[in-house]
Every structure is written in C-alpha cells, then in structure tokens.
Amino acid sequence: xxxxxxxxxxxxxxxxxxxxxxxxxxxxxxxxxxxxxxxxxxxxxxxxxxxxxxxxxxxxxxxxxxxxxxxxxxxxxxxxxxxxxxxxxxxxxxxxxxxxxxxxxxxxxxxxxxxxxxxxxxxxxxxxxxxxxxxxxxxxxxxxxxxxxxxxxxxxxxxxxxxxxxxxxxxxxxxxxxxxxxxxxxxxxxxxxxxxxxxxxxxxxxxxxxxxxxxxxxxxxxxxxxxxxxxxxxxxxxxxxxxxxxxxxxxxxxxxxxxxxxxxxxxxxxxxxxxxxxxxxxxxxxxxxxxxxxxxxxxxxxxxxxxxxxxxxxxxxxxxxxxxxxxxxxxxxxxxxxxxxxxxxxxxxxxxxxxxxxxxxxxxxxxxxxxxxxxxxxxxxxxxxxxxxxxxxxxxxxxx
Ligand code: KG4
Ligand code: ZN
Numbered sequence: 084x085x086x087x088x089x090x091x092x093x094x095x096x097x098x099x100x101x102x103x104x105x106x107x108x109x110x111x112x113x114x115x116x117x118x119x120x121x122x123x124x125x126x127x128x129x130x131x132x133x134x135x136x137x138x139x140x141x142x143x144x145x146x147x148x149x150x151x152x153x154x155x156x157x158x159x160x161x162x163x164x165x166x167x168x169x170x171x172x173x174x175x176x177x178x179x180x181x182x183x184x185x186x187x188x189x190x191x192x193x194x195x196x197x198x199x200x201x202x203x204x205x206x207x208x209x210x211x212x213x214x215x216x217x218x219x220x221x222x223x224x225x226x227x228x229x230x231x232x233x234x235x236x237x238x239x240x241x242x243x244x245x246x247x248x249x250x251x252x253x254x255x256x257x258x259x260x261x262x263x264x265x266x267x268x269x270x271x272x273x274x275x276x277x278x279x280x281x282x283x284x285x286x287x288x289x290x291x292x293x294x295x296x297x298x299x300x301x302x303x304x305x306x307x308x309x310x311x312x313x314x315x316x317x318x319x320x321x322x323x324x325x326x327x328x329x330x331x332x333x334x335x336x337x338x339x340x341x342x343x344x345x346x347x348x349x350x351x352x353x354x355x356x357x358x359x360x361x362x363x364x365x366x367x368x369x370x371x372x373x374x375x376x377x378x379x380x381x382x383x384x385x386x387x388x389x390x391x392x393x394x395x396x397x398x399x400x401x402x403x404x405x406x407x408x409x410x411x412x413x414x415x416x417x418x419x420x421x422x423x424x425x426x427x428x429x430x431x432x433x434x435x436x437x438x439x440x441x442x443x444x445x446x447x448x449x450x451x452x453x454x455x456x457x458x459x460x461x462x463x464x465x466x467x468x469x470x471x472x473x474x475x476x477x478x479x480x481x482x483x
Contacts, residue, residue, distance in 0.1 A: 245417040247273050277333035419447045
C-alpha cells in the first residue's frame, strides 16, 4: 500500500452520458465541491440522449465545470493527490472528453490518474454518505449500520438502477480493496429506460422518471395488473456456476403499456398532452397543471406501471440478498431517486431487519463525487491507471 502523506484530495471527472461533472473529495468521503452541468434540456427535444450532441456539450463544459469544482472547493491543482476519471461504461465520444482532459491534466501536473468504473461510482455514492451519517431517525440508523458493516467481512447487495443499467452486485471489501460479483442484470431495457419510454408513449416530459414518480401518487396502483414473466435464458434461473441468478427484463411492460393505450383508445389524449406540454415547458412533473392533463384512467395506468416495476426490482433485490446471505443493501442510480421505490424498499428492509441505504437525491443521478469516492481505495492501494487508459463503452463490473 502507498504511504499517504498527501492532502487526501482527489479531483474526479465524470462524462459518461449526458452530465459533465467534476468534484473535489477529501479522503473519499468529504465532498468539498460537486458540480454537475446537465444536458437534459438539450436532449429533451429528442426524447433521449443524442451521442454526438452529448460529446459536443462535454467539450464545451469540461473546462468551466472543472474550474468551478476547484474554486468552490477552494483548492489549487497543486493541492491534489490524484485525478480520477470514469473510464466506462458509457458513450465512447462522451467518455473520451473526460478521459483526454484528465490525462492531459495529470501529465501536466505530474499526478497519478485513476480510472473508475461508473457503476462502482454509483455504489460508492451510497457508501460515502452512509459512512458519514450520524443518526437520529430510524432510517438513518439503518444507513449508519450499512456504513459500519461495509468495512466488515459480509457481502453487501448493491442494486444499481438507472437509465442505462439495472444490475445486482455482491460487494465485499477486504483490506480496503473492493471486489464485486454480478448476480443479476437486465436482459433488455434498463428500468430507467422503461420509465423514459413509457413517459414518451404517454406524451409526458423527458426524463420520464420524475414525471411518472409524481403522477403515480395520484392514481390507483392496483387498477391495471401489469405482470412480469419469468426470464428465459441459457442458464435458466441459474448462472454458469449453478448459483441463482436474478435477472430483469423491462421491455415487456413497455409493450404492455403500448397495448393498453391502443386497446383503450388513448392516442388522442396522449397527443393532446404532448402538445400542451410542448407549449408549457415550464410545467413541472409534480404540478397541478401537469396532472390536469391526465384523466383518471391515465393516472391509474401510470401508478400501476410504477407499482409493477418497483415490485419487480424489490423481489429480485431482496431475493438475491437472501440467497447470498447479504448483510445489507445499497440502492443507487437515477431510479433510486424514486419515492415509491425508497418507501417500499425501506418497509421491506425494516420487515426483514436488513439495513438498506440510498444516496441523497443529488448523489442518486450521475455526478463526480461518487467517482472520487470509488477512486479513493484504489489510490490508497496504489492502483494507478497506465498511459494506455482509454474509453471502454462496455466496461463491466464483477465479471458480467
Ligand atoms: O443515473 P442516471 O442519472 O444516468 C444513467 O446512468 O442512466 O439515471 C437517469 C435515469 C433516467 O432514466 C430517469 O428517468 C431516471 O433515472 N430517474 C427516475 C427518477 N429520477 C430519475 N426514475 C424513477 N423515478 C425518479 N424519481
Ligand atoms: Zn449513472
């Protein structure tokens, strides 16, 4: 292990998708700054991320975002111990902007560069906050206990659920080094992608998650019985080693929503909603104006869709936690911002006596503080990237 006589300061850069982000974090725990330039408004016009536009925006934003992160933290480049950057998974052109910038910076400063897997970053967003929390409430006590246990011998079950990923990992740390084993993944769409696609089918805004989250509160979740079928694939419900596998599939429910819209002749009302929202981009997902665009049947369908998706995530995550004897659970990624998901996961965890922790809303979606947090144990272990570090769009974590 490397002797640490430095400042403990890591500047991290994240540019894997549609947020250009930079953060300065001390000791992998204390975020001195966390700056995110979101491109959501740019991509909203297309109903999804356009890779070429994303790269161009990253190029435009990277310098001011890093400057802002350094100035908010009140530190100079010379104060840094290392620079960390997301190496994948993500969009090749987008990743390259962050990687090229980070490489040039470390070369000029003669500081170590650390490559981080974006998914590991999402997991460390929770660990970073859980280890900081001094609790008052019951749920905080649970978070704290996850924070304490993560250093121990027991595996932690991590659900990373975002627009690009729905993965279950067993995470273990031994002498400060983290290891991961993938025990479940989506075979088609990610859960956040299903939220975005269903919101688009319904004429709602982008990204779809916050719209569906807000509108679902006004509908009946039992109105439409959306179901998830068991997943058929090579190894059945087991992976190659014979261990149970907890995979996901979200393309079926999207098709079921489309069929529901057609069978119930809802196309006209979808178009009316799309037109009204295009005229009023200022209407927020939770506003009465936005809700006023949805009749009872639509609200019920939205609530039923979310109830089914969250139920599926919950069954697989808690099933895996039980099967692998996990001592705690962390849930992260953009969809972990979902209010129903947090409520139901917390209730199930309390019932089972299993600690569960989520990141704050700011650290649920893409950011660079989580990249710095994941980089810290690597820095301490002397795991420095070589000059050959490049973008790896399909980078995996834990073997799958
Ligand atoms: O982690 P993230 O910012 O980017 C990726 O790595 O994908 O996640 C973005 C995803 C989008 O699909 C968005 O619709 C979803 O997270 N999301 C939500 C909520 N907020 C964001 N999904 C459900 N409920 C929310 N409140
Ligand atoms: Zn992400």
